[in-house]
Amino acid sequence: MINPMNATIKKGRLPMVRFDLFRSAKLLSILMASGLVLAVSSAAFAAEFPEKGKTIQMLVGFAAGGSTDVGARLMASGMEKELGTSVLVVNKPGASGQIAYTALTQAKPDGYTIGNTNFPSSVVSYLDPARKATYARKSFELLALHVIDPALFAVKADSPFKTLKDVVDAAKANPRKVKISTTGIQSDEAFAILQFQKMTGTQFAMVHFAQGVASAMTAFLGGKIDVLCANVGDLLSQFKSGEVRILGIMDDESSPFYPGVKTFEQQGYKLYNSSSRGFAAPAGTPKAVVDALSGAMKRVSASEDHKKRMADMGLTLRYMDPVQYNAYWSEYEKTLIELLPLTK
């Protein structure tokens, strides 16, 4: 290795540094040349990405058939048409997505492995020291935000609560008696409720249904839970049959799935919370590859066919490009850092 700074240490004397101009010029030119070669080759590389016949793996940290998986599969099938190569969804469920995130961040950053990133699970997994995650935010190279599924509060159609204010009043009058459901101690519903409690100075009885929203809905329809906290994609059937009254949606705009339902903001509670899903590649993936992937995702999200399919599944499509997604991630991370200690 050429070392322009030859430091010779003689016993007992201060090191003498000989700066060799000639040698350093040689080094500099070699560095520049290699840099040029790399740039050209990565551009050429990117022009080849993806190679025909090479499969892109999309890691999904949740079970096949769940709402995260369905959204990912819809994106994957769209990407196949855009990129002209097969995109295969591989489910690696477990540890609330941590197994898949670990696999994603440890995969070769060549663009042939990408993965789904969920909020809050991806952020919680590295913020919570008890989870002992082997990755951090910088391990992810974000590609796109795909779905935002806003949280909501709902009551049964025959419930005495007609508005959000009724719920707040009841909770104030009976601390820790109004039963509200979540899908887990660190689920998006739990964070939403914690924020709401802070905002309104109330305390609910949070009932966690870790097996999923279906168990929560059953308990709710059976009258065992007073308020259902769930996401927009969960109540399509019940809303249609008139069994539920959705009190408010935690988003900045009304949902096309529930016409006539106000947002929390419109009722005086500036609360925005959701479970969202996006995609990322392992950090270190070359920029050209990242651009190719995120470009494909952008085009898929804009296509009419994709939009229709997502709407059929009750998934709220909300595309963000990597820059916007990074900003959104930072904001979300900040909120969670505040709220996480409250879940302990």
Added chain:
Amino acid sequence: MEALQNLLMGFTVALAPQNLLFAFLGSVLGTAIGVLPGVGPVAGVAMLIPLTFQMSPTGAIIMLTALFYGTQYGGTITSILLNVPGEAASAITCLDGYAMAKQGRAGVALSIAAIGSFVGGTIATIALVLAAGPLTRMALQFGPVEFFALIVLGLSLLMGLAGKSMVKALMMGIFGLILAMVGMDPVRGLPRFTFGRMEFMDGIGFVPVIMGLFGLAEILVNTEEKLTSVSVAKMSSLVPGKKEIGDSVGPILRGSVIGTLLGLVPGMTGSASSFLSYIAEKKVSKYPDRFGTGMIEGVAGPETANNAHANGALIPLFTLGIPASPTVAVIMGAFMMHGLIPGPFLFKEHADVAWGVIASFYVGNVILLILNLPLIGIWVKILKIPYGLLFAVIVAFMMVGAYSVSNSTFDILVMVLFGIVGYLLRKLDFPLAPIVLTLILGPLMERSLRTALDMSQGDFGIIFESPIAVVLLSLAAVILVAPAFRFFRKKTETLSGEEGA
């Protein structure tokens, strides 16, 4: 009867040639997926969804639902023939089913299992047609508190599983409960007994454990002898005899009821249904001690229950729009992908699809019965394959099956570990059935207690406020205490007998 009229209309849809074809395809695929150990209905249904995009909604859903309850037919086959559970809900069938196979009665076991499966699935569908509303309302009464009480009752039935040694059965039951504690605890969400491994965060993994305890342990026991000399008993007839059919009637009827009712309760798994059926059969039988040695009731009941459960689990989807299990959630997704939202209004808006699908459940079960019965002759031939060859193939399939649960080689190692554990436990003469029971019910118990206490914010009184829960828990208490009474009564009898003599 309006329902029957609608059903007849549904039949005209279900029996249309292309829908029949879809039902057939779904049934075949379902059986195949059920046979393959480890690959479960969720994966099967999920993978088919993209294929069904091109089909009409009715056809697509007919195929997917046929696949779903078809897997319950296939899962039985490897359980009986090879002691390898094809699928979680078929694990219990290994106990008596494999014993029957070793006695040369594999054909009989498979036949009864197929018939029971058919009856179970059909009765659950009849329940859907005739009593969906009331049944669903009843199921909604089961909140976390009642669920907890039900699970405790199920666990108390563990006492009924004790064979020769109560101590050993209890030890195994507790061992299963401890294994069930591995993972993220339901209270704080912190890892417990995970040794730092992420893979344990959701628990040890039922399928790899069961495959190890039963399938691999069996192979290991067989390696003690020269593999070429391991042979199966001579095959007796494939058709069950009159006595066997007579003995099976009760279990099949009871299994149908148990499976249908438990299928309605979200959170109850098919394996819980089939296991509770097994225990019920043991309780009502005149020869409880013979269970595990090849009692046909031990196959008829559970196999019926798991099919009734699968079809019963579809009821809340139609009446409430709620999927009772992850697999049903996938089917719900299939509905939605075709622009249909399942729920009570589906009957108004798309009556032809709704009733067509329901009618197809009957059709599908018939197809599966016709499909599976003749195949028994072929399946049974598997046993004729020389063990020196067969065992390696079983090993390969088990490894792939264990892997495919979560696409992880770690699960294969779990299976190997429990293969060793199962081997040692067998050598030491410990019963394995209690582990399966507590491993299934354990996580459900702690979680439901936690949820119930969330509702009351820590007050145990909530349990006593529910009449259903009180009844169930009292039953459990009686069951737990009864053996002690019997024990003391015997002691006092012998004492007074001695005195009198």
Added chain:
Amino acid sequence: MQRIHQGAALCFVAFSVFVVWEAWNLEYYTPLGPGPGFFPLWLGAVMGGLSVLWLAQVSSRRGRPKEGALLPERDGRVRLLSVLGSMVAATLLMDVLGFQSAMFLLLLFLLLIPGRQRLWLTLVVALLGSVGIYHLFGSYLDVQLPKASLSLLARLGL
């Protein structure tokens, strides 16, 4: 034989102690009910009690287990361990060599040595069981079995 049973009972006791120990470090009770340490603690304790009871049973004259070896003789032992060992090795190598290679080698070994099958049959079954299963599961069942991480093998499509 009795010694082995007693040893096993002691293993159970040790296991119970371990469980209680781990449970001790977890929260026993929370304001909302039993904590993560509650059930494991009691379960471990009961298990410990039962193990001691069992130990007493096998040590007593009435409960003394029948004579005879628990573990198989030398031949059987070798077979048993070789089957286990090869399975573990194949699993560990699967991510390196890829499923197809690892399974091929495993089947080759199992069929030839403990299985004592003929070579041609072994080769056919080993090929079907490795390459065949790989493609069956990959193409039809959407289950991607492990690929080789060694680039040489990966380039061969393994």
